[in-house]
Amino acid sequence: MRVAILDDEPAELRRVEQTLRQIPVTGEQAWMLHCFERGEDLLRQLRRETFDLLILDWQLPDISGLALLRWTREHMDVPPAAIMLTSRDTESDIVQALNAGADDYVSKPFRPNELMARVSAVLRRHGLQRAAATEILTFNDLEFDDAELTVTRAATPISLTEREYRLARCLFANLGRPLSREYLYERFWTHEEIVSSRPLDTHIYRLRNKLGLTADRGWQLLTIYGYGYRLESVATASE
Structure with missing residues (x-):
């Protein structure tokens, strides 16, 4: 927070x-x-x-x-x-x-x-703090299970690491909201991890591919130059 x-x-x-x-x-x-x-x-x-x-x-x-x-x-x-x-x-x-x-x-x-x-x-x-109870949230065809830290699409599990899950969950919890690189690094990485590589960019690339964050599935994960990222919901061709 x-x-x-x-x-x-x-x-x-x-x-x-x-x-x-x-x-x-x-x-x-x-x-x-x-x-x-x-x-x-x-x-x-x-x-x-x-x-x-x-x-x-x-x-x-x-x-x-x-x-x-x-x-x-x-x-x-x-x-x-x-x-x-x-x-x-x-x-x-x-x-x-x-x-x-x-x-x-x-x-x-x-x-x-x-x-x-x-x-x-x-x-x-504002949806920024949850009770301890198990919560399953659905975004289009993706289902997030906060108890198991898993994502499924049409009942098929998508393999994510714990950090990938938490980063994806943060992006979906903030749909339409620009999130700075500093904000995301501060939430999900230690200082030592940040200075040794570019882990955020790698994780964003993996999430785009693993979760299918593309326009044909109703999503657009935008890179905001000099700032960070924003996940948006977009209309698909069938809508």
Whole structure:
């Protein structure tokens, strides 16, 4: 889970970070927390990186959290989930933030258990956090079994390594959403593996072939030059 936390107070950043690390996550979705004290620094990263969740303070010395929230909704095809975490707590402030696209609003000083519950609820609504129960998901003719880490097509198993399965599952969970190389590397590879080869490109090539991610099967796995990849669902000739 890749989360950006924006707050100009270092102590508050640490408190939010420590709180989020207490939320249990499943499978490969370890918490990857990125802290920012300046809105400009976060905006720069949003232009070139992928995040699952933003936790935004409102009042900052440069770009306000509300302005950043509006920017994501206006300029990103699939903006990340966002929670405002701020000392501004009037009804008009809350309404303004929610109307701007915030998924939730938490007032400071925050209560850790409440923040954890609200973060988990927002992630569930966005399909970014699952319950522990076994889940089988179907995408066209592909069936993903998260318990067995297997993919089948017309009841025929497709041979994938565990990492290939998790990478494919991530791509399908984010259909239509551009995913940066940094985001994918951070989720599925250690630093030592990254510097020794180009494993992401190799895995993307294998998934295209093994899963048949081609237009005639209803898929298009696009390479976004200088950024990463995006899996899209496309109409087939028979539709």
